[in-house]
Amino acid sequence: MDNNINTLDELNKGCCMGIDSLNIIIPKIDESKFRNLLEKQLIEYKDLSSRITDLYKEYTDTDIHETNLMTKAMTWYGIEMDTMIDKSISNVADMFIKGTNMGIIEGKRLLNNKTMDKKVHKICKEYVKMQEAYLDKLKEYL
DSSP states (O other): OOHHHHHHHHHHHHHHHHHHHHHHHGGGOOOHHHHHHHHHHHHHHHHHHHHHHHHHTTTOSSOOOOOOHHHHHHHHHHHHHHHHHOOOHHHHHHHHHHHHHHHHHHHHHHHHHOOOOHHHHHHHHHHHHHHHHHHHHHHTTO
8 A cells, every 4th residue: 555545544543533532531521621622632633634634635536544433432432431430630631641642653653664745744743743742731631
């Protein structure tokens, strides 16, 4: 598979995981400052996913890969289980820090190991930079 297509697919899957997770957790958060942070992150994931999808169309006419139903179900189940016992902001921040770290690792792995066009490289760097910015913000809630 073309490195550009593969990179965009992986980035979009990361965005979709973030979107799915945030859509599950945001309704559970009562504290407004933390909820606002998560809502801003959700907006950024959606915007980035949209731009990734648009760029994807420059490389292929097939549909971009998103998270499958099983992954969505496992995400929902994991969040439900993790928040059943501990609904604290610290626990939720910890969960999202772990997910964000996985996104950073995947983004860095793509940047370090794939040859890609400048546009794809740029959006991959944006993905990592956005993840890193939210990682720092989430740490404040531990």
